[in-house]
Amino acid sequence: MLQRLNFHAMGCEILALIDHDIEAPMLKQVPIWFEEWEQILSRFRTNSELTHLNMIHDQPIQVSDTLWDVFGAAQKAEQMTNGLVTPTLLDAILEAGYDRPFDNLTPQTSFKLDSVITTTQPLTAILANESNQTLTLPFGMGLDFGGVAKGWAAHQAMLRLQAEGPVLIDAAGDIAISGPRADGNPWKIGVANPFKQNEELEVLNLNSNGVATSGKDRRRWLRNGILQHHIIDPLTGEPAETDLLTVTVIAPDVMQAEAAAKAAFILGSHAGLEWVESHPELAGLLILDNGEMLYSTNMEKYL
């Protein structure tokens, strides 16, 4: 029997599942946890800890455990993806007009991407002092943890709930799983068909791990007749030019899955699949604009 809780947080729909016959009181705590984390990590809240950090440069700021942890997760994502996934693109995103939650953008709102960024500062430009848990941002740098924060939150909620029974946390498609279901069977996760709502292209059987999907099938718009989307390539500062529509990646945890899916998406079908194959811990399903589907070797294990 699945104990289920749906709620809205971090600009998306969250689903928490515990596979247990008895009602789990801790399930009700999950929205409270997400609210706490959002208050720390949101760049859209003027009184969040992240907003405060982004306003102060060239001097050390002591940060909370949560922000420190997410910073660490972002560092790992940047290293894993050779800089393709980095939270230091805040200025580029703001310049593009993405300055409020996507839900609040009216249909008439247009995005401009006039300024091209040729170089992006890596996270190593930030002075991180572990002994007193301080971060010193260089002048001009702002952080936007975005998908990393969402993946981290899903992972944390899963860790906190797993004592209650097998857990699945779904943060708008970024999914953390604690282990097999109560009956020993894997969780069945559908891969959404980007061409048709409510239809699934594949069913993944997951016993643990994390899975995430990135793509341009949502949050996109036209600019001068050219399709734009929200995944910025740090090498150009513009939406990634790619022949991929969506990328789904299974990884040891949801944070790695989220970063890997984004990196493969930016790289495109050929290099993206090659990159996924070069990481034995990853499995990927890449869907091209023309509807073609590419499976990495490891994906067979989960089908």
Add this chain to the structure above:
Amino acid sequence: MKAETRTSKVRNWNDAQTAIATVAIVTTLGLWNLFATPVKKETAQIVQPISPTEQQPMETTPTPMPQVKIIFATRTVSQPVIPQQRQVSQKNINNGGGNNGGGGGGNNGGGTVTQTKTS
């Protein structure tokens, strides 16, 4: 008699004017038809593709459904791929639950409990 001759002359001149005008109109129309029409067609072809809507948010555009599944059997993507006929577009339609399922016991059995999708 003089008056009749004068009237006749005026009528002849009017006839001549009508004939000249007719010839001019016919010639103009003929030449117009001969040279102007192809140019007009070309102009229409150039103008047609320009899209009037710019900077409008787009919904997901339905495109032809995937028909081919390609599996890379080894780690080298440059190797030949093995296409397999598989009707991926017709399987596993989400039959309830998902993120909008609300309360209840979820989708046990063959169904999926949720979907991974672009957020």
